[in-house]
Amino acid sequence: MRGQGRSAVDTAPVVRKRTATLGGVSLRFYDTSARQVRDFTPLREGRASLYLCGATVQAPPHIGHIRSGVNFDILRRWLEYRGYRVTLCRNVTDIDDKIIDVATGEGVEWWEVAERNQRAFTSAYDILGCLPPTVEPRATGHVPEMIELMRRLIDRGHAYVSEDGSGDVYFDVRSFPGYGALSNQRIEQMRGAGDTEDDRRKHDPRDFALWKGARPGEPSWETPWGRGRPGWHLECSAMSTKYLGSSFDIHGGGLDLVFPHHENEVAQSKAAGDGFAQYWLHNGLLAVGGEKMSKSLGNSLLIPIMVRKVRPVELRYYLAQAHYRSIIDYSDESLHEAAAAYQRIEGFLVRACEVVGDVEPAAEVPDPFAAALDDDLGVSQALAVVHGQVREGNTAITEGAKERVAEAAGRVRAMTAVLGLDPLSDTWAASEGSGLRDVVDALVAVALDQRQAARGRKDYAAADAIRDRLLAAGVVVEDTPRGPRWELRRD
Numbered sequence: 153m154r155g156q157g158r159s160a161v162d163t164a165p166v167v168r169k170r171t172a173t174l175g176g177v178s179l180r181f182y183d184t185s186a187r188q189v190r191d192f193t194p195l196r197e198g199r200a201s202l203y204l205c206g207a208t209v210q211a212p213p214h215i216g217h218i219r220s221g222v223n224f225d226i227l228r229r230w231l232e233y234r235g236y237r238v239t240l241c242r243n244v245t246d247i248d249d250k251i252i253d254v255a256t257g258e259g260v261e262w263w264e265v266a267e268r269n270q271r272a273f274t275s276a277y278d279i280l281g282c283l284p285p286t287v288e289p290r291a292t293g294h295v296p297e298m299i300e301l302m303r304r305l306i307d308r309g310h311a312y313v314s315e316d317g318s319g320d321v322y323f324d325v326r327s328f329p330g331y332g333a334l335s336n337q338r339i340e341q342m343r344g345a346g347d348t349e350d351d352r353r354k355h356d357p358r359d360f361a362l363w364k365g366a367r368p369g370e371p372s373w374e375t376p377w378g379r380g381r382p383g384w385h386l387e388c389s390a391m392s393t394k395y396l397g398s399s400f401d402i403h404g405g406g407l408d409l410v411f412p413h414h415e416n417e418v419a420q421s422k423a424a425g426d427g428f429a430q431y432w433l434h435n436g437l438l439a440v441g442g443e444k445m446s447k448s449l450g451n452s453l454l455i456p457i458m459v460r461k462v463r464p465v466e467l468r469y470y471l472a473q474a475h476y477r478s479i480i481d482y483s484d485e486s487l488h489e490a491a492a493a494y495q496r497i498e499g500f501l502v503r504a505c506e507v508v509g510d511v512e513p514a515a516e517v518p519d520p521f522a523a524a525l526d527d528d529l530g531v532s533q534a535l536a537v538v539h540g541q542v543r544e545g546n547t548a549i550t551e552g553a554k555e556r557v558a559e560a561a562g563r564v565r566a567m568t569a570v571l572g573l574d575p576l577s578d579t580w581a582a583s584e585g586s587g588l589r590d591v592v593d594a595l596v597a598v599a600l601d602q603r604q605a606a607r608g609r610k611d612y613a614a615a616d617a618i619r620d621r622l623l624a625a626g627v628v629v630e631d632t633p634r635g636p637r638w639e640l641r642r643d
């Protein structure tokens with residue numbers, strides 16, 4: 153029965169060996185800035201610094217938001233597997249026009265809205281098994297760093313204070329020759345930034361706001377140029393360099409952030425004299441029926457709703473399985489297909505443990521799996537290797553080849569662990585409440601004994617009635633050559 157037969161352990165403790173790739177590096181990523189795949193060479197040997205644009209906490213997250221968290225969680229885990237010490241900084245934008253609008257609409261403080269939604273994001277990341285970032289700075293906690301960055305830009309002639317006394321501070325895009333390089337645009341073809349009430353405050357309509365002068369009834373902070381609040385782009389430049397240094401390895405985010413957000417981050421930081429990000433990685437977006445997520449669609453895909461459709465680990469599998477740069481076109485069918493694919497992996501591991509006892513993850517992942525992830529994080533190809541191994545393992549179970557079963561299971565655990573998807577890991581094995589599971593296991597065993605006894609006396613009506621009552625209680629019984637197994641029913 154599922155959940156049993158995993159106590160007899162004679163597996164030797166595994167010493168994890170990390171493949172050293174720092175010499176003959178094979179890890180490579182598609183760099184949006186270079187518009188090609190580049191070998192990954194970190195600034196500091198053995199270290200990888202990663203900045204990820206996090207949430208603007210105006211609303212709770214839907215799966216489109218969390219996809220980025222899952223994709224970059226896998227990147228972080230793979231870098232760690234490859235022997236890098238990773239520093240991951242993921243910010244929280246806790247002040248923004250939209251947050252203020254929501255607060256005004258609800259008649260509450262802006263920080264109430266920010267706190268509430270930040271908790272919802274943290275909870276969603278946790279539920280989906282994303283490791284917490286090394287640091288998670290909030291914009292409003294970094295106003296001094298932003299003021300200092302503006303000071304440097306003004307001193308170098310790349311930013312100016314609006315002359316109308318509004319307190320706005322703008323970046324002068326024409327002062328920075330590289331403006332448009334990241335998003336591959338020429339400045340003449342760009343539209344105005346559209347981030348001010350009056351473009352006459354600007355030297356050029358494409359100049360963007362570093363700082364927004366205080367407006368009545370809105371939160372503001374003191375600066376040498378008057379009270380106001382941060383512009384979104386400035387926050388990320390200030391926080392990334394504070395925690396990762398003036399130059400760092402990888403900057404990540406959703407593809408929708410390339411312009412203007414990331415273009416403006418580059419302009420601010422490089423114009424101020426910082427080296428900034430060496431690689432730009434962008435995840436694809438999530439669409440529904442081929443359309444970009446609207447607010448109402450997003451509401452139907454909020455994380456608490458989604459984890460009632462499938463288990464959290466199955467949702468993670470769904471978000472992880474497509475290449476991070478591809479568009480995911482959401483449908484319930486594709487979600488359930490992903491859940492079924494995950495269950496094939498899980499089912500194999502559970503059966504394998506029934507046959508050979510507990511199995512620890514192998515010390516190393518198979519080469520084809522590693523090659524797939526080294527090549528711009530090819531998770532779909534990597535999962536194909538996992539499923540190949542699952543098929544081999546299932547064949548070995550049928551043939552009673554215990555050694556091959558144990559080997560396959562060890563490799564499957566090692567590979568799924570790197571993806572944060574190991575069904576037997578503490579994160580997911582405990583997710584159904586392992587203590588409670590044992591109790592249910594024992595109760596179902598009692599019911600199944602009675603069913604067996606009823607069959608023995610050829611009382612098939614009674615045997616079927618027991619099975620139906622279990623089903624009504626949400627327990628699906630499956631008869632297998634090695635006896636009955638049970639699972640919770642999923643609708």
Ligand SMILES: [Zn+2]
Pocket residue numbers: 204205206388413
């Ligand atoms: Zn950002």
